[in-house]
Amino acid sequence: MKRIIQTTLAGAIGLGVAFSALAGPVDDQAAFQKYYESRFPNTPTEDFANGVYSILPEAREQWESIEEFPPYELAIENGEKLYHSKFANGKSLADCFGPEGAVRGQYPFWDKDRGMVMTMERAVNECREANGEKPYRWKKGKIADVTAYMSFNSRGQEVKVEIPTDDSRALAAYEDGKEHFYTKRGQLNFACADCHLLTAGNLYRADTTSPAFGHATSWPVFRSKWQSMGTLHRRFAGCHNNIRANPYKAQGTEYSNLEYFVTYMSNGLEFNGPAARK
Amino acid sequence: MKNGLKNIALGLALMSPLAFAGNGTTAAHIEAATGAYKQVAKETSYQWTVTVQAIKAAKKALEQGDDAGARRLAHEAMNLVNATRSQAKIEAETWQMRVPK
Amino acid sequence: MSSIRIKAKERNGSVDVKTLMKHNMETGLRKKKDGSKIPEHWITDVTAESGGKTVFTAAFNTSISKDPYLAFKFAGNKGDTLKISWKDNTGKTDSAETAVK
Amino acid sequence: MDRRSILKIAGTISAAVAATAAFPRIVFAAYSQKAFKNPSVEDSLNQLFGSNATTPSDDIKLKAPDIAENGAVVPIEVSTSMKADQIAFMVKENPNPLAIVANIPAGTEAMVKTRVRMGKTTQVTAVVSSNGKLYTASKEVKVTIGGCGG
Numbered sequence: 001m002k003r004i005i006q007t008t009l010a011g012a013i014g015l016g017v018a019f020s021a022l023a024g025p026v027d028d029q030a031a032f033q034k035y036y037e038s039r040f041p042n043t044p045t046e047d048f049a050n051g052v053y054s055i056l057p058e059a060r061e062q063w064e065s066i067e068e069f070p071p072y073e074l075a076i077e078n079g080e081k082l083y084h085s086k087f088a089n090g091k092s093l094a095d096c097f098g099p100e101g102a103v104r105g106q107y108p109f110w111d112k113d114r115g116m117v118m119t120m121e122r123a124v125n126e127c128r129e130a131n132g133e134k135p136y137r138w139k140k141g142k143i144a145d146v147t148a149y150m151s152f153n154s155r156g157q158e159v160k161v162e163i164p165t166d167d168s169r170a171l172a173a174y175e176d177g178k179e180h181f182y183t184k185r186g187q188l189n190f191a192c193a194d195c196h197l198l199t200a201g202n203l204y205r206a207d208t209t210s211p212a213f214g215h216a217t218s219w220p221v222f223r224s225k226w227q228s229m230g231t232l233h234r235r236f237a238g239c240h241n242n243i244r245a246n247p248y249k250a251q252g253t254e255y256s257n258l259e260y261f262v263t264y265m266s267n268g269l270e271f272n273g274p275a276a277r278k
Numbered sequence: 279m280k281n282g283l284k285n286i287a288l289g290l291a292l293m294s295p296l297a298f299a300g301n302g303t304t305a306a307h308i309e310a311a312t313g314a315y316k317q318v319a320k321e322t323s324y325q326w327t328v329t330v331q332a333i334k335a336a337k338k339a340l341e342q343g344d345d346a347g348a349r350r351l352a353h354e355a356m357n358l359v360n361a362t363r364s365q366a367k368i369e370a371e372t373w374q375m376r377v378p379k
Numbered sequence: 380m381s382s383i384r385i386k387a388k389e390r391n392g393s394v395d396v397k398t399l400m401k402h403n404m405e406t407g408l409r410k411k412k413d414g415s416k417i418p419e420h421w422i423t424d425v426t427a428e429s430g431g432k433t434v435f436t437a438a439f440n441t442s443i444s445k446d447p448y449l450a451f452k453f454a455g456n457k458g459d460t461l462k463i464s465w466k467d468n469t470g471k472t473d474s475a476e477t478a479v480k
Numbered sequence: 481m482d483r484r485s486i487l488k489i490a491g492t493i494s495a496a497v498a499a500t501a502a503f504p505r506i507v508f509a510a511y512s513q514k515a516f517k518n519p520s521v522e523d524s525l526n527q528l529f530g531s532n533a534t535t536p537s538d539d540i541k542l543k544a545p546d547i548a549e550n551g552a553v554v555p556i557e558v559s560t561s562m563k564a565d566q567i568a569f570m571v572k573e574n575p576n577p578l579a580i581v582a583n584i585p586a587g588t589e590a591m592v593k594t595r596v597r598m599g600k601t602t603q604v605t606a607v608v609s610s611n612g613k614l615y616t617a618s619k620e621v622k623v624t625i626g627g628c629g630g
Contacts, residue, residue: 068397068448068450069384069386069397069398069399069448069450071399071446073384073399074384074399074401074446227445
């Protein structure tokens, strides 16, 4: 697998990093990916993009059976319709993202002008608003359908999130997402890393936790539990609810920075959404 | 680190419901828990769902005339707020231990 | 648009059919927020026809998952027309046609 | 999966055909209601086939997970090398065990795949009606209450 080695970035590490113990993003990513590869030696690296099914053969069989005619196909169809339907001003999402919307591989990115992480969902809604339309709601429904269509047309694009070195705020956003990932919260006192890194693949009651390597590649997802499509931020919120931590706002700074970090950790994998999950 | 833990202990002592358990109306106790909850949320961005639930339950109990129950729930909420605060403080210093090297 | 999606592929004289039908498949056991039961509403019968012949039929219970999936194989050729129809317990019907690939 | 294939296929499906013709009558429709609203596997079989005398058979392939990922969507597959007229599928501990009955006309393979709901861990049974006799294959499927995912 190709790994993105950003030597220029490696040189810039240390600037604006509060703790001397902190390695830079490039080292973080290498250590993160190596951790999963040595923990799950039977999983081919690219297969981590398939979530828990990359480490659970029996569940994988059921998943493959669902993928024979996945429920998200209905979402892709609806998304295609929405994507090409005209706004009141005669334009459509295609005017923002091209005829097929195959732009998944460009997100999330650091928007220097705005000083924030730009996600694909946000970009969709900003395109709508710029054309005088109301934004979609963030977590499910039309936003999930449209991004399902766009992600589908983007399948196979490489995850290559960049943390620009010429804007220290980008590194700060990354560090914020990283801290979020490793910090315990909620009454159950779990960090994302507790379940999805340190004990990834272990049973929590009846569920095996998925590796965080590959967590951000396959969205939006049709979850059997939801019986509907949902965005990555919908899942973040669900996870926080599970550990009895108040969820943050979808597309707020916390989740956008978390997405920035988690996606960066999966650099080198392929975007493979939409997907079906349990 | 040591100082951090001391601060937490101090914070717990100051915020302990025992410190004001006997004083004020139950409504004031609920208000105190709500205020502390908001304060912690503002300072640390940490919030627990169970705290919100305890505060809501306290308000409901008070409405229904269960003063003792409402007071108990308000104190429970305050304890949860304090635990949230402790968690945030400990985590600010320890989260990096989980980062793979 | 039809509620039915069909994929039909021929190999060695056998047509592999996969179909997904958009339908809530209410079991009659789910409750609304106010406690009242959501009435059962489910696809009771599915029929597949090709070349004027019925090639497959199935009767469902409410225990078939939401948006029912059904796969079967029949003897046929590329270019054959395949029509799949469903009927639910309220008498509603829908159908879709495709050419075997 | 070829990422393009889905949409192409979807595109070939013609728009909804207005179902004006009477719905084709399925042969067992007359007693299906009683078979489907019945808490007992044996009674359901009686309603369906006029008999509940079954013989276990190794010639039936029943594919169902040992542990269901999600009880709301359990993929199952039944196939047999026998000449089957009908294939039924039962989930023993569901309120009404009978989930599906498929009619297999001549020229159609004795195979059916679908996804069923399961309330709890229980035995599932595939029933094949062949030459007036009933053959079965069973296995247990565990349904768990999830921690985070389920």
